[in-house]
Amino acid sequence: MSTQNFRVNELIRVAEVRLIGPENENIGVVPVQKALQIARDAELDLVEVAPNSEPPVCRVMDFGKFLYERTKKDREARKSQTKIEVKEIRLRPKTNEHHRGFKTRDARRWLLEGNKVKVTIRFRGREITYPEIALEDLREIAQELADVALIEQSPNIEGRTMGMVLAPSKPAKKKTAEPDKEASPQEE
Numbered sequence: 001m002s003t004q005n006f007r008v009n010e011l012i013r014v015a016e017v018r019l020i021g022p023e024n025e026n027i028g029v030v031p032v033q034k035a036l037q038i039a040r041d042a043e044l045d046l047v048e049v050a051p052n053s054e055p056p057v058c059r060v061m062d063f064g065k066f067l068y069e070r071t072k073k074d075r076e077a078r079k080s081q082t083k084i085e086v087k088e089i090r091l092r093p094k095t096n097e098h099h100r101g102f103k104t105r106d107a108r109r110w111l112l113e114g115n116k117v118k119v120t121i122r123f124r125g126r127e128i129t130y131p132e133i134a135l136e137d138l139r140e141i142a143q144e145l146a147d148v149a150l151i152e153q154s155p156n157i158e159g160r161t162m163g164m165v166l167a168p169s170k171p172a173k174k175k176t177a178e179p180d181k182e183a184s185p186q187e188e
Contacts, residue, residue, distance in 0.1 A: 084114060093133045
């Protein structure tokens with residue numbers, strides 16, 4: 001956070017301010033020089049916290065500590081935000097059932113993690129003349145993932161690719177991920 005948002009000490013250029021003391025007590029409306037003297041006596045800073053009020057509200061505090069706590073709080077807020085990524089699965093119209101099963105399993109895992117999944121089918125050569133094959137594949141994938149996903153963007157064709165975007169249906173579906181993890185080591 002920059003110090004440009006706050007006027008501190010001598011940068012406060014008004015006649016009177018509403019002063020809040022170092023212990024958060026309301027001192028009242030005082031001349032800015034007296035407020036600066038109170039801040040100096042307490043070996044703290046005079047910080048303008050509400051410049052738009054009449055008169056402006058100033059607080060006696062340690063400005064460096066205030067900035068540190070504010071940046072720390074912002075960092076924590078950013079860390080706690082969930083970042084949704086768009087993962088992609090690429091197929092071909094001739095991709096067999098076995099390989100599509102692996103891709104679908106990956107998509108299920110990503111959806112349970114809360115990410116979106118873009119499923120694309122790339123056409124090569126004359127495959128573009130039969131887009132209904134790719135459309136059927138996309139519908140089958142959407143059906144297989146219907147318990148954990150919703151279709152966010154329906155299948156559409158762009159150039160030589162056909163694709164759709166799936167979004168996680170509910171964050172509470174994470175309970176279904178645990179049995180899958182237990183079942184997969186038994187298969188090996």
